[in-house]
Amino acid sequence: MTTVRCVLAIAAAKNWIIHQMDVNNAFLHGDLDEEVYMKLPPGYCPKGETRVCRLRKSLYGLKQASRFVQSQADHSLFTLITATNLTIVLVYVDDILVVGNDLSQVTYFKTIISTHFKTKDLGPLKYFLGLEVARSPSGIFLNQRKYALDILTDSGLLGSRPASFPMEQNLKLSDTDGDLLPDPGPYRRLVGRLIYLTITQPDIVFAVNILSQFMHAPRVPHMTAATHVLRYIKGTPGQSIFFSSSNDMHVSAYTDSDWASCPTTRRSTTGFFITLGSSPISWRTKKQTTVARSSTEAEYRAMAVTTCELVWIQQLLHDLGISHKDPMTLYCDNQSALYIAQNPVFHERTKHIEIDCHIVRDKLRSGLFTTAHLPSSEQIADIFTKALDAKCV
Structure with a gap:
């Protein structure tokens, strides 16, 4: 996600074009010219089985080289740089961001991709991996408002009273205080969803980090602290991070x-x-x-x-x-x-x-x-x- 934020920040500053594509069935339609093998999933075959599967299609990723150069910092990032144009492709399973400084090059890339894979052109970027993107002449706003409201709705706290801070200032949680939760499942799901929410809300990062340390055996005080974080989110569900064009x-x-x-x-x-x-x-x-x-x-x-x-x-x-x-x-x-x-x-x-x-x-x-x-x-x-x-x- 740091790569996504970095690409959006640069695109806002450089006034680059940002489009989005969706690939049907996650690259299942791409033929492979090279021999690629995968291990059988656990439980699929008897213990001690040594056979493997040979891939006939390029499952979940681009496994063959192209004119694009794969980034060594992030292998899901591909770039094509010429004397005057730059095209960036960011791939996450079946979602693709296409960024560039020339609309004709971006359009050409999408056309070429659509001839090899079953794709859907979603146009200018608006929604990507649960991130809502809004663009204006002043820059790009990135938030997870819908995702935050979904968490509040599923937790039954959509009508709760908002809190003004994520965690009590002098709160010290430990793995021995309080009674164990009878069912740790809801706590673990909640903290997992809060971790994803930190993509656009750095103000809850510390609180979520503390809560994630008790996933193995959550207790009542831990759930109370997690509920407090939700009440804080209730007051700022649409909080955004801003990538300025200046x-x-x-x-x-x-x-x-x-x-x-x-x-x-x-x-x-x-x-x-x-x-x-x-x-x-x-x-x-x-x-x-x-x-x-x-x-x-x-x-x-x-x-x-x-x-x-x-x-x-x-x-x-x-x-x-x-x-x-x-x-x-x-x-x-x-x-x-x-x-x-x-x-x-x-x-x-x-x-x-x-x-x-x-x-x-x-x-x-x-x-x-x-x-x-x-x-x-x-x-x-x-x-x-x-x-x-x-x-x-």
Whole structure:
């Protein structure tokens, strides 16, 4: 979905054409010239069976090369770049986005595809994978209003009183408090649907991340917290992210951490938020894999995770024909973490940090990005590491 957001952000800035196609039966009609085999699905044959199936049709994907170049950053992305024209094809099973700067080239591609596969031309992009797209001269709006209302309807909370924030600020959930739910199925389905809703609602990412940690054995307090998230969504079902047509295409990243925030494991939480110009394209909340000995170490590990995402975004932009000559900007509100990134000799405070974390230092030296300090009060990534009160939402 980061690729989808990135493509839409660039299309809004470049005023590119965006069309959508639907392929009947997910490429079942495409002949294969190469030999491609697949394993039999579990339970289909007796245990110990070694036979495989040979594919006669190109099932679920383009398995043969064409004039398009497959992206190494995202294998569902294909590009065709000439001296004057650029055509981008983004494939997700049987849904296709066709983006380009020349309407005739986009039309030609759709015509060629329709001669090989049974397709349906859906015209300009309006609805894709549950995402509602609205375009105006000022940019592109992306939301999941229908999806959010469906969740509220299925949960019986469409008429509930809205909440002003996603999660109580000082709420600490654990896997031992409260009674176990007699049927964990509804909780798991609800959290799974909320995870998909975070595609366009980054303000609930932290709360959903916390709730997803109790899928194995959900309890009553967990369900209560999930219901609170739904009440918050009730107040903002059509909340959108906006990709502006006025965009300098500079990548900025905001990274933050909450030290030892997990009451059970004492592991820290990493959060980052990345924009392409003024358009949000990537965000994440993730519990760190090890226990950090200090808040500085937790911040530095968060910088390492964000650096990996920036490396991937750089490759993605390159595949999309976007040249990002200036270094990206990585914002952090911890001065000590910035010093570790810039200073190769920090002795006692850094010798216990794993080598892979020092990718921050390596990429900083290579000129991929520059670091900058900003006050905690201006740290956008703060909403991805802790629950905030209504004033901050």
